[in-house]
Amino acid sequence: xxxxxxxxxxxxxxxxxxxxxxxxxxxxxxxxxxxxxxxxxxxxxxxxxxxxxxxxxxxxxxxxxxxxxxxxxxxxxxxxxxxxxxxxxxxxxxxxxxxxxxxxxxxxxxxxxxxxxxxxxxxxxxxxxxxxxxxxxxxxxxxxxxxxxxxxxxxxxxxxxxxxxxxxxxxxxxxxxxxxxxxxxxxxxxxxxxxxxxxxxxxxxxxxxxxxxxxxxxxxxxxxxxxxxxxxxxxxxxxxxxxxxxxxxxxxxxxxxxxxxxxxxxxx
Numbered sequence: 251x252x253x254x255x256x257x258x259x260x261x262x263x264x265x266x267x268x269x270x271x272x273x274x275x276x277x278x279x280x281x282x283x284x285x286x287x288x289x290x291x292x293x294x295x296x297x298x299x300x301x302x303x304x305x306x307x308x309x310x311x312x313x314x315x316x317x318x319x320x321x322x323x324x325x326x327x328x329x330x331x332x333x334x335x336x337x338x339x340x341x342x343x344x345x346x347x348x349x350x351x352x353x354x355x356x357x358x359x360x361x362x363x364x365x366x367x368x369x370x371x372x373x374x375x376x377x378x379x380x381x382x383x384x385x386x387x388x389x390x391x392x393x394x395x396x397x398x399x400x401x402x403x404x405x406x407x408x409x410x411x412x413x414x415x416x417x418x419x420x421x422x423x424x425x426x427x428x429x430x431x432x433x434x435x436x437x438x439x440x441x442x443x444x445x446x447x448x449x450x451x452x453x454x455x456x457x458x459x460x461x462x463x464x465x466x467x468x469x470x471x472x473x474x475x476x477x478x479x480x481x482x483x484x485x486x487x488x489x490x491x492x493x494x495x496x497x498x499x500x501x502x503x504x505x506x507x508x509x510x511x512x513x514x515x516x517x518x
Contacts, residue, residue: 326403348499394464402451
């Protein structure tokens with residue numbers, strides 16, 4: 251096997267775009283029409299399409315790396331890191347979730363979500379055992395893993411090499427991550443989360459801290475969507491995030507980002 255040599259910038263963008271296109275087109279052209287033809291429940295088909303789309307995201311990069319006989323562990327940065335890096339990332343991420351909750355509530359006061367966003371939220375609600383399995387696999391397991399492999403593993407590494415500037419590499423990776431979700435209404439939250447994930451990826455040269463935070467974040471979001479009526483009263487205060495929760499979030503985000511920043515940066 252050959253040691254990994256990140257591709258040029260245009261090749262990296264092309265491989266990323268190919269994965270996104272594959273993940274969109276295959277479900278759209280094959281799975282969704284089959285659901286209509288065989289009269290399968292559309293919500294179930296959409297959830298299956300989401301799972302398949304997430305699984306296909308790294309396929310072009312996988313093929314490219316295998317043809318060049320690169321070590322996949324290096325391509326996707328499956329690198330072991332110390333637990334303090336993971337813990338600091340998780341704690342900063344929890345703080346970010348609390349802060350973003352209030353920001354999203356403020357935005358909702360001025361921006362009315364369109365019907366398709368409400369339909370999307372309905373699709374993310376667990377209705378039975380099959381829907382629970384599909385949503386957990388796609389949103390809490392497969393999605394976080396493949397997205398981290400592609401964005402914090404492959405793409406961030408390629409930007410670090412080509413741009414020779416860690417800040418730009420982290421920001422551009424977060425922007426690409428935001429664009430890949432095709433959701434203007436959650437763009438700020440996705441970019442903020444993407445920035446934290448990318449910073450952790452650059453700091454550790456590993457996807458494990460960002461993957462675990464991504465998994466926890468998506469799992470919590472899924473749980474909140476399903477148990478919103480039970481959870482929201484505990485976190486809210488007169489239509490806003492409870493001040494104690496919000497201030498706790500600010501503290502966790504600032505304190506653990508500072509701790510993470512002061513840790514030694516791993517070498518590629």
